[in-house]
Amino acid sequence: MSVEEMLKKMAEGARHASRFMRNLGRREKDQALLRMSALLLEKEDLIKKENEKDLLKARDLGLSSAMMDRLILDSNTIRSMVDGLQEVVSLPDPVGRVTGMWKRPNGLRVGRIRIPLGVIGFIYESRPNVTVDAAALCLKSGNAVILKGGAEAIHSNIILGRFLDEALEETGLPHEAIQVIPTTDRQAVQALLHLEDDVDVIIPRGGESLIRFVTEQSRIPVLKHYKGVCHVYVDEFADKEVATEICYNAKVQRPGVCNAMETMLVHESIAPDFLPPMIQRFRESGVEIRACTKTLAFIRDARPAIEEDWPAEFLDLILAVKIVSHMDEALDHIERYGSKHTEAIVTRDYERAQRFLHEVDSSVVLVNASTRFNDGNQLGLGAEIGINTSKLHAFGPMGLEELTTQKFIVYGEGHTRP
Amino acid sequence: MSVEEMLKKMAEGARHASRFMRNLGRREKDQALLRMSALLLEKEDLIKKENEKDLLKARDLGLSSAMMDRLILDSNTIRSMVDGLQEVVSLPDPVGRVTGMWKRPNGLRVGRIRIPLGVIGFIYESRPNVTVDAAALCLKSGNAVILKGGAEAIHSNIILGRFLDEALEETGLPHEAIQVIPTTDRQAVQALLHLEDDVDVIIPRGGESLIRFVTEQSRIPVLKHYKGVCHVYVDEFADKEVATEICYNAKVQRPGVCNAMETMLVHESIAPDFLPPMIQRFRESGVEIRACTKTLAFIRDARPAIEEDWPAEFLDLILAVKIVSHMDEALDHIERYGSKHTEAIVTRDYERAQRFLHEVDSSVVLVNASTRFNDGNQLGLGAEIGINTSKLHAFGPMGLEELTTQKFIVYGEGHTRP
Numbered sequence: 001m002s003v004e005e006m007l008k009k010m011a012e013g014a015r016h017a018s019r020f021m022r023n024l025g026r027r028e029k030d031q032a033l034l035r036m037s038a039l040l041l042e043k044e045d046l047i048k049k050e051n052e053k054d055l056l057k058a059r060d061l062g063l064s065s066a067m068m069d070r071l072i073l074d075s076n077t078i079r080s081m082v083d084g085l086q087e088v089v090s091l092p093d094p095v096g097r098v099t100g101m102w103k104r105p106n107g108l109r110v111g112r113i114r115i116p117l118g119v120i121g122f123i124y125e126s127r128p129n130v131t132v133d134a135a136a137l138c139l140k141s142g143n144a145v146i147l148k149g150g151a152e153a154i155h156s157n158i159i160l161g162r163f164l165d166e167a168l169e170e171t172g173l174p175h176e177a178i179q180v181i182p183t184t185d186r187q188a189v190q191a192l193l194h195l196e197d198d199v200d201v202i203i204p205r206g207g208e209s210l211i212r213f214v215t216e217q218s219r220i221p222v223l224k225h226y227k228g229v230c231h232v233y234v235d236e237f238a239d240k241e242v243a244t245e246i247c248y249n250a251k252v253q254r255p256g257v258c259n260a261m262e263t264m265l266v267h268e269s270i271a272p273d274f275l276p277p278m279i280q281r282f283r284e285s286g287v288e289i290r291a292c293t294k295t296l297a298f299i300r301d302a303r304p305a306i307e308e309d310w311p312a313e314f315l316d317l318i319l320a321v322k323i324v325s326h327m328d329e330a331l332d333h334i335e336r337y338g339s340k341h342t343e344a345i346v347t348r349d350y351e352r353a354q355r356f357l358h359e360v361d362s363s364v365v366l367v368n369a370s371t372r373f374n375d376g377n378q379l380g381l382g383a384e385i386g387i388n389t390s391k392l393h394a395f396g397p398m399g400l401e402e403l404t405t406q407k408f409i410v411y412g413e414g415h416t417r418p
Numbered sequence: 419m420s421v422e423e424m425l426k427k428m429a430e431g432a433r434h435a436s437r438f439m440r441n442l443g444r445r446e447k448d449q450a451l452l453r454m455s456a457l458l459l460e461k462e463d464l465i466k467k468e469n470e471k472d473l474l475k476a477r478d479l480g481l482s483s484a485m486m487d488r489l490i491l492d493s494n495t496i497r498s499m500v501d502g503l504q505e506v507v508s509l510p511d512p513v514g515r516v517t518g519m520w521k522r523p524n525g526l527r528v529g530r531i532r533i534p535l536g537v538i539g540f541i542y543e544s545r546p547n548v549t550v551d552a553a554a555l556c557l558k559s560g561n562a563v564i565l566k567g568g569a570e571a572i573h574s575n576i577i578l579g580r581f582l583d584e585a586l587e588e589t590g591l592p593h594e595a596i597q598v599i600p601t602t603d604r605q606a607v608q609a610l611l612h613l614e615d616d617v618d619v620i621i622p623r624g625g626e627s628l629i630r631f632v633t634e635q636s637r638i639p640v641l642k643h644y645k646g647v648c649h650v651y652v653d654e655f656a657d658k659e660v661a662t663e664i665c666y667n668a669k670v671q672r673p674g675v676c677n678a679m680e681t682m683l684v685h686e687s688i689a690p691d692f693l694p695p696m697i698q699r700f701r702e703s704g705v706e707i708r709a710c711t712k713t714l715a716f717i718r719d720a721r722p723a724i725e726e727d728w729p730a731e732f733l734d735l736i737l738a739v740k741i742v743s744h745m746d747e748a749l750d751h752i753e754r755y756g757s758k759h760t761e762a763i764v765t766r767d768y769e770r771a772q773r774f775l776h777e778v779d780s781s782v783v784l785v786n787a788s789t790r791f792n793d794g795n796q797l798g799l800g801a802e803i804g805i806n807t808s809k810l811h812a813f814g815p816m817g818l819e820e821l822t823t824q825k826f827i828v829y830g831e832g833h834t835r836p
Contacts, residue, residue: 019753023777096776102798108787110797115779117809196633200809215614221639221810242832249834335437357827358514359441361533369526369830378835379528379826380520391535391618391823392639393811405809408797409775412787414660416667417796 003183007191011198013176014119014144020174022116022142026093028173029140035167037085040132043163044078050159051128058152070126073156081132084383088136091382094401095142109411114404116142118200121192122385123148123214125206128156134203135164135178137385141403144177146199148192151184158182193218205386208313223398225387227313228258228341230371233330233356235347236269242368243270243346244278249370250344252285256315258387259342259364259374263310263320265330271298271323279321287317294323310337327352331359338362340389342374363389363396421601425609428564429616431594432537436562438592440534444511446591447558453585455503458550461581462496468577469546476570488544491574499550502801506554509800512819513560527829532822534560536618539610540803541566541632543624546574552621553582553596555803559821562595564610564617568624569602576600611636623804626731641816643805645731646676646759648789651748651774653765654687660786661688661764662696667788668762670703674733676805677760677782677792681728681738683748689716689741697739705735712741728755745770749777756780758807760792781807781814 001009040047051073058068094114101111120143122134131147138145149157161180168175181188193202196219203223204214211224232250234243250261266275275298279289289295290309291302302321309320310333324330334343344366345356353367364374374397376384381399388394394402419427458465469491476486512532519529538561540552549565556563567575579598586593599606611620614637621641622632629642650668652661668679684693693716697707707713708727709720720739727738728751742748752761762784763774771785782792792815794802799817806812812820 019779022779104796104798108791108796113776115813118779215637219633221808223810239832245832245834253835358531361437361440361536362825364826364828366828366830369828369833370835372835373526373828373830373833374826378522378526379828380522390639392641393823395533395823396826405811405813407780408782408792408814410782410784410787410791410797412784412791414657414663415787415791416663417671417788417790 003185003187004191006183007181007188007195010146010176010179010181011119011192011195014146014179015198017174017176018116018118018144021139021144021177022095022118024142024173028171029093029142030089032139032167032171032173033085033089033136035171036132036136036164037082039163039167040078040082040085044075047073047078047156047159047163050155053155054128054153061152063152067126067152071128071153071156073128077129081129084129084133085136088140088383091140091400093140094404099406106415107413108415111409112406113409114401115407116404118143119198120145120403121148121199121202121220122146123189123192123202123204123206123210125150125210126153128153128160130205131157131160131180132164133383134385137383137400137403139177141400143403146179146181146192148181148189154184189214190217193220196220203386221392223386223388223390223393225258225389227339228260229262229311229313229337229339230259230342231263231265231334231338232261232344232346232371233265233327233334234267234270234274235327235345235349235352236267237349237352238267238270238274238346239348240270240274243274244281246344246346246368246370247278248281250372251282251287251319252317253370253372255317258313259371260315261319261371262312262314263322263333263337265333266295266321266323267327267330268294268323268325271295275299275321275323282319285317287319290318290320292322295321313339327355331356334360334362341387342366342371344369344371363387421603421605422609424601425599425606425613428594428597428599429537429610429613432562432564432597433616435592435594436534436536439557439562439595440513440536440560442560442591446589447511447560448507450557450585450589450591451503451507451554453589454550454554454582455500457581457585458496458500458503462493465491465496465574465577465581468573471573472546472571479570481570485544485570489546489571489574491546495547499547502547502551503554506558506801509558509818511558512822517824524833525831526833529827530824531827532819533825534822536561537616538563538821539566539617539620539638540564541607541610541620541622541624541628543568543628544571546571546578548623549575549578549598550582551801552803555801555818555821557595559818561821564597564599566599566607566610572602607632608635611638614638621804639810641804641806641808641811643676643807645757646678646805647680647729647731647755647757648677648760649681649683649752649756650679650762650764650789651683651745651752652685652688652692653745653763653767653770654685655767655770656685656688656692656764657766658688658692661692662699664762664764664786664788665696666699666703668790669700669705669737670735671788671790673735676731677789678733679737679789680730680732681740681751681755683751684713684739684741685745685748686712686741686743689713693717693739700737703735705737708736708738710740713739731757745773749774752778752780759805760784760789762787762789781805
């Protein structure tokens, strides 16, 4: 069987399973999730053994220690997958929720109700724990899912998929509801992206090149997240202490993630007082500064920023700093270089806070809070499957509800259209 | 300037205008819409003169009378465009509506607020009145729009675009908010579909081949509607009078539209009583029947249905009829041949009504009402820009709200992530 045939068969199975899944109640879904969490604990040794094969191969290939870290499944990571499953169990089921119902002048009663999307293709890199996290969210939201992880985690993903499968069968659910693509053949992704009759949405999670590849090749709608070039604007009316804590947190607490600050915009009136100690603090934590011309007047030994620094997602202890002469300049800069991901203002001024909140066109806009709060958990959506920076369907972090859509239900009494 | 350069310039203009548009209040938008409606009435003669050029060309090309009908702009069609504009004025502004706000355990206040999508590319065929309808909905929802109509309506579309433009300028709005592509060059569509940096969504409206072309070529998310293969299932517990009126209405009232019934499914217990008079009534209205084997037993002179009839969107006075031996057979048939558009059940049985509503995976599912009610206006959304049969973003009819998305706004008090 060719890779294309295999994928077609998997997708048809998923389509078939999704009809069953969309009619399930919360109890059946939660039972399957609980069985999965029990199985992962029971089978810890087998999982570690398969994971060891991936680790050995990775060592042979000379993968970086950061990549090795992401690949490892030890008791801690298994425990955290189990915790993740149990968290999803605790979340409410979005399916079946009636979001509105009204009566038309002719007496028709019209309602809108949440239903699953159907079949989800989920494409990701490295971390094998994503296999379990994503499968759990898709299952709880009544979807079937086809999972394609990174080649380096293939043995780990296959064994995890096997136990997810076992849990489905033991609890009476169709095992095609969760399928791990059991090959590292790159043609498999290509084949998946062309199955528009059986797959409703593709969610890629990974680096920009993976996302671009998926977007260009896919005939199926893609929920994607290119990059986070997040800004904090420190207004002239900012509380300096608050601004310092927020900027420090946004850059340093976890610099390698998409909601970390990449450019700090500082109003020129506050710069003389705020900037030198702030930069000092950044430097003590190893942050490299890329400074605009005005900033260089305060921090003479900083590296001058070049044009490429403004749209850059450093994902590292590097920060671009720009002094602006008024708020409009900050808004223009964000409009030009931002990625519509996350932007924050620090100010005590009511009007500026309101203006920033409403004029900035990003998925999450914050006043006096760190950009690091753009996260489904932190914002109260429960677990998240990813962040969407295109505006269709769901803009920003996506939780369970964002893995559903709505249909209309209509109660008539013999109504016809005149 | 090449077509590609022209489109790039138009899209950049639209992007620029959309920043202005997204911050407008309802009053400014309604003023522009009212000015448009006044201008269309004032300039009626000029519009008819340009439309005449399209009609002459169409006559030369030997277009069908149905196509000629769709192309014509007379006092009636101009009046109905004006009515359409005024209806959009009367609709509430979806932008700025806070759909939820909650407080997190750490005190962060998180809200979700409706914002425009940004820049919309709208691609359509024949009818020039769509130029005005679509522009009005995009404007009211705070979006900028690039309009590409059919080649046969080019003069009509250009003159309409000119007056929309004039109304924007007179009321102080950026004229790039509504742009008609002033060429019939097919490269223009291709070019538009590749401007993923400046266009947020493509909405095609037209025949299946247009939609397939757009979906295959576009790197931008597409909200699309392939076809409506709508079913009415007449259950064994149906009221025969009600079933007859609904089926007749669903097929005959306007057979050329996507929400007309294409296949009637009849429970075998009710068939002997229901089917012969129903078919008789259909035939009196010129409906051709394509009958399954069991149906042929009742209607011997009907044309036997072939496999191709079941997934067919006839858009004409043709109806496929199938007798099923139980409700599951009806559900299976819909699952296999349906287009997820509109499905109705006629029954007096509570349990079957509930089951049909919840198990059928279509954008609109009705009990005891005609499929013809799948329409933004009829369901109470106000004017509609189209119907979406893919599940992403909006499933089913799309009104003003579906031309927006939501962002998160966060009110903090110096919050950082530990």
